[in-house]
Each structure stands twice: as C-alpha cells, then as structure tokens.
Amino acid sequence: MTFESRNPFTEELITSFESLKTSQIEQKLTLAKQAYASWKNIPFDKKSTLFFRVSEILEKNKEQYAQLITVEMGKVIREARAEIEKCAMLCRYYAENAEKHLVDEIVATEGTKSYIRFEPLGAVFAVMPWNFPFWQAFRFAIPSLMAGNVAFLKHAPNVPQCALAIENIFLQAGFEEGVFQNLFLEITDVESIIASDIVQAVTLTGSERAGSQVASLAGKYLKKTVLELGGSDAFVVLADADLDITIPNARLSRMINMGQSCIAAKRFIVEEDIYESFLQKFIDSFKKLQFGNPLEESSDYACLARPDLAKNIENQVQRSIEQGANMILGNSKANKAFFEPTILTNITPHMLVFNEELFGPVASVIVVQDENEAIQLANRSVYGLGASVWTKDLEKGEKVAQQLEAGSCFVNAIVKSTPLLPFGGIKRSGYGRELSIAGIREFVNMKAIFVK
Template identity: 50%
Template sequence: MAIATTNPATGEILKTFEPLTDSEIEAKLARSQQAYQAYRHVAMAQRADWLKAAADILEHRREEFGKIMTLEMGKTLKSAIAEVEKCALVCRYYADNAAEFLADAPAATDASRSFVRYQPIGPVLAVMPWNFPFWQVFRFAAPALMAGNVGLLKHASNVPQCALAIEEIFLQAGFPEGVFQTLLIGSDKVANLMADDRVKAATLTGSEYAGASLAAAAGKQIKKTVLELGGSDPFIVLQSADLEAAVATAVTARLLNNGQSCIAGKRFIVANSIADEFEQRFVEKFKALRIGDPMDATTDIGPLATPDILKDLDSQVQNSIAKGAKVLTGGHPLSDRPGNFYPPTILTDFSPGSPAYQEEFFGPVALLFRVAGIDEAIELANSTSFGLGASAWTSDEAERERLIEELEAGAVFINGLVKSDPRLPFGGIKRSGYGRELSVQGIHEFVNIKTVWVK
C-alpha cells in the first residue's frame, strides 16, 4: 500500500512518501536501543516535564494538527481539534500520576522487606490505525514513555503526516532523539520488526486480521502484545429508559468520527414497547444531519477514510438488504459529489444469516433490532464474537445490575456513551482483543513487574 496523503473528501493525492529502506529501518532500531539505555535512567520528574511540554504543544497547535487529521482521514475539523485536546489530557494525566502508579508496592511476607518494582522493558512497537490518528498514538505513548520505555510507531499508511507530526511533537517537547520514532513502512515489515531482539513488545489497534497477524509474529518470539480490535457494540434501550436522552446519545454513538470507531454503538437493541417511538426519533435525527466538507464547521458527517472502506461498507449494506433487511434512511453511497461519502443509514428487520448479526459495520450505518425485554436484549447483545463496549439504558436498578453483570464486554456504560477516559482502563474481550490501555492498568502492560525479596 502506498504511503500517501489522499484527501478523502475529493480523492486528490496531496503528498506521497517513500517507505524506509531496510538500512534506514536498521538505523532507527539502533537509535531506539541506544536511546533506551540512557532514557531508562532519566528521572520520573524530568519525563513528566517533557510530557507536560508535549501537552502544551498539542494545545497551542490544536488547529494545525486538527487540519492534518481532517485532510488525511476525513473526520470533521471540530472533532479533530477535540481529539488533539484529548491527547493533551492524557499526557497530563500520566505526567501527574505515573510516579504513583510505578512506585514500589510493599508486600508483607516472611522477608525483612519485600515489594514489587515496576521497570521499563525497552523499545515497544505501536501499530496504529487511521481512525483516531493522534489519540490512539498518545494513549500508548504517554504511559509507555513515563514508564521509561521508548516508542516505535508504525502508523497507518494513509496518515503519514500525522505520524511525522507526532514524532516532531515529542522532539520539540524535549524528549531525547530516538525515544519516540515514526517508521514510514508498510505492514509487510512488521513481522521482521517483531523478530528483532531489540523490539521487546508491541501494541496494536486495528482489525481482527491485523491483530491476529501481529500476535502470531509476537508469539513466535515470546513477546508481550496488547490488542484493541474491532467491535459490534450493543446499545440497549429498555422500557424505563429516558427515551429523549437515549435517542440523542444513540445518534452520537453511531456517527462519531463519521461512524468509524471501534467503540461506536452499532447494534441498537430496543424493547418492543418503545421501539416505534425510538425508531421515529432516530430516523428523524439521522435525516437532519448535514453531510459535506469536513473542514466546514457546520458539517456533521464527513467522508469515509478510503474508497475501499466505502466499498466494503456498501457491500455489507446491500448484502443485508438482499437478505431481507429494510432501509429506513440512507442505504447507498452519495454519487452527486467526489470523495468517499456515505449517508447516515439505518437498517432493520434482519433475517438470520444477515451480516448485521455478526459483522462490524465500520461507517455511518445503524442496525436496529427489536426485543421483548431484558433477557432477549442481553442474549442478542452477547451473540456476537466481539466484546469491546456496551451501552445500556434503563432506570430500573435490578436491570442495571443484570446488565453490568451479564453483558460480555470490556466496558459497560449505563445511561451513557461508551468512551475512553484516561482515568479508566480501556480494552475488550473475545475477538475484540486483550490487555488494557489507560489508567494504572495501561501503564503496567509494558513493564517488568519485578518481585523483590530481601532478608
């Protein structure tokens, strides 16, 4: 795949990049290892100062970085700027809390003194996706660098300018050269990187296929991985829910980032008693959204990131329709303009065997299911191979407890939008991956948890 900036709103190729040669990759690996040997001994307070400086740069240049994201992958500029601000937040969170998270943890044993010490492990490879091209990287980098590791970024090939800008931010913030490096390479180079003794672990956010490939390569070398993969998240609305709030949040949950989010609500599972009213309001709000230039502040929905994503999404929609699904709004790519535009779409009345039951729809397509009550809702929610997040709406305390206990997901949000928050661990189960990012659990993923016993 070419490494290039292609404007998804116009299809215009704006800038191309030559992938690194093998000798250039070797030089970066050598620089990473050399940087780690010194950086691991840098005081925690100094690392925190550099990370806070990175947060300052992000905030001061938020519009500049937001425009790069919008130009490369099509998210609305207002959401891109918000993403940059969230990256500053995670930098400050770990700058403020890493010392506590990594402090020696005493344990009472038969020793005179025993404790757990958290130490860095070395260069960590991050294979990152295009959909949140800054946030996905910073939520890895902030804890990894505070722990004393160094980072190697293999970003998606359609966001090279984002990848280079992130490396520039860390350098400008004061981090030593080699502590965080961008590798402009194709996915075919990842297995060789994992086989290199200098790379100690890897994290990947992306598709099931990409995650399985990385995990297989890492497994051959017995190296730690963290995977955050796809999702087909349920959004359950039961009879006692605040319907107005549920519908408004459902629209955001499905269409955030032009519908290209792993933790987007994708399957809307609604109790029969309120389904007609939910459907009517849901469709009205979808139809009212403005589709257009993502740089325009009045735009609600921009283009999908690539022509292939558009093609794959429409194939799923048409396959579902052929199998009996009903289109409530949308349902076809927009042919009245250039670019990768797909309208907000709602499908319902699915037959067994429809893609709606098992596949992830990575775009602005909502799948609306009707159920008799909580038992059927939980069964349907858990019927997928994914388990990333789940949103459920009810004012009944007994139902809340059942949903919290029985939904198979890495996160359950009651009466709220599923989102990532630096203060809470983030990750999935089943085919949505393993391991956790963010919070204290995230910083502990890539450290040596060393037992110390002294007598």
C-alpha cells in the first residue's frame, strides 16, 4: 500500500511512502517494549519538562505545521494554525496537571493503609483520522505518554507527512526512540499490532464501521478500547434565543473544517416562533462565506479532504432531496473535492439527512413546536456525541441540556473538546473518554493496594 500526500485543492501529488514490511513492524514492536521498560519509571517532573519542550517546538514551528495540515487535507490556514496552538496548550495542561491526576488515592478500610495506585499498561495503539491530523493524535498521545505508556500511531493514509512530523516532534523534544512511533501499516497488519503483547490498549477516532472492526479485534485479544466515532449533533434553538449570538455560532459550528468534524452541529432544531427569522439570518450568514485557496488568510472555506468525500456528501444530499428535503442554498453536485455550503429544510426523521452523519458543509434545519419536541427530536438519533442549546434563559437551557442524550452538552456555546472536560460519546458515537482527568485514567491500571 502506498501512502500518498496529495493536495486536495490542487490535486498535486506531493510525495508518497510505502507501508512497513513485516520485519520492520517487528523491529518497532521490540523497540516499544524496550522503551517502555525505562519510560514507565521516568518521574513526572522529567516527563513534564519533555512535554513543555514539545509545546515550545509546536509554537516555534506553528506556521510550518499549519501549512502541512492545509496542504495535505485542505483545512484553511487560520484553522490549521489554531489546531497547532491547541496541541501546544494540551501539552502544557498535562505537563502541569498529570501528576495530581494520577496521585495515589487513599481509601479508608480496616487495614492500616489502603490506596489506589495508577500505573501504566504498556503500549497504546491508536488509529487516527485525517480531519484534525495533529489534534487527534496529540489528544490520545499526550495523556497516554504522561501516564507512563508508550504509543503507536496509525494515521489516516492521506496525511502521512503530518504523521511523520508528529513523530519527529517527540524525538526533537528529547523523547527516547520508541516512546512514540508512527506506523505506515497495511490494514491487514493491524491485527498483528493489536495481538502483540506490548500493546495493551487500543484507541480509535473515526467511522462507526472502522470502530466496530477495531473493537472486534481488540475484544478478540482482550485489549481495552476507547472509541470516538461519528456524530449528528443537535443545535437546539429555543424561541427566546438571541439570534445575534446564535447565528454566528451556528455557522461556525457547521462550517468549521468544512463541516468535517464529528462534533460539528448537523441538525439545527428550531422552535417555530423563531424559525423564519433564524432561517433567513442563517442563509444570509452562509452567503457571506468566502471561498478561496486554503493557504490564503481571507478564505473561510476551500475543499474537502478528498474527492470521494465530496461524492459521498453529494449522494446523501441527493437522496435526501428525493425523500422530500428542500435545498434552499447550495448545489447538490460535487466537483472533485469541492462541495458548496448547503442548507436543507423540510426535514423529517425518516430522511437520510436526519439519520446519517453528513461529514461536510451541509446544514439541516428542522422546525419544532416547542422545547419538548426539540428534546425528543434531538434524542431521536443513533448518535450521542455532542449537543448545544441556545436560549436567554440559562436555567432553562441547563435543564434542556440535562435531558439531551450526548456525551457533551453546551449552553450558548458550540461543542468543543478541551483538556478541562472529559470528551466522548454514547450510543453509536462510541465509548470511553479522552482529555481531563478521565482521559488520562483510561489507559492505566487502577491498582488497589491494601496493607493489613
């Protein structure tokens, strides 16, 4: 298998890489085992120093890494730059907080001493997507490494240069070789990695199908898993919402990364008293988006990461229109990796656009009679990753948020991942948590120590 780095905006083939041979895979597994033997005993203060170095490297080379993201998967440069900054912030957070997140917890028992100790497991094998090529990799790697594990990264095939850059950052910062390794793997080689004795945990961010396949393999070999899968996030607009605040956030939440985000708002559920006003303002805001080369600062959007992704969106939109949806803005045809920002209305729960995740710049606007119907429709989804509620009444917004079936619910703010809060989903959006204290404790042995 060849891993191609191809600019989706220009279609230029930049470079390519061959997958690892069996002997090379074995060498990397051995290297990880050797590195783990020493890395698991490194004290927190020394690990923190290394992670502060990683943060500094990211900040110093921010423009270089941002351009790499943009060239490989088409993200506009402003968003790519923000992604690198977020990775640097994540490094600082765990450098400052990991030790207290993993400090021994004293438990009162009949013994003279009892406590819970948090110990590393071994190697964490990660299968990561292309949509946030740095952030997704760092989101798993930083807490896993800080807990004393070592890590393998199998990145998406279309971002190989990002994968190599991430590996090189850790080496530049002074990490021992083998602590973090990139793997250019054939799909058929994934099982051998998961089966390896050094690999004790598996994490995947990606599609429902990929998550099911990887989880099946992990189950076969009794390896712990964390899955962060798709989403069809509800953006609930109550009748008293301040549209001057809501509309810019609605557009941002749908259009960030050209709509290629699991926690992007996809179903805009609006109370009928404010529906017409919301819809017109929403349309007007979409019309102001500036198309252009993703390397230009003025561009709001450019292209999807691959032509096949645009074609998938085309098929979903056209089938939804056949089912009765109205396209009031946009174009239902893809052109290579390009797809125009699109707004659909007249959506009902039986339609494809309501039930599937649309991983692109398509917003579905749904009218409801009241907040109870809004809650019912928001929860009528196989997914449960994120949701947001928009209202001037914060108490009411909080009550609605508590009733929404999702891993994260935000009131008057778009859903985002932050080191301060656990991140993950329920239902077909996956299981387990990343980030915060919950994330760093996912891949540790919670060992109970009891002294009589």
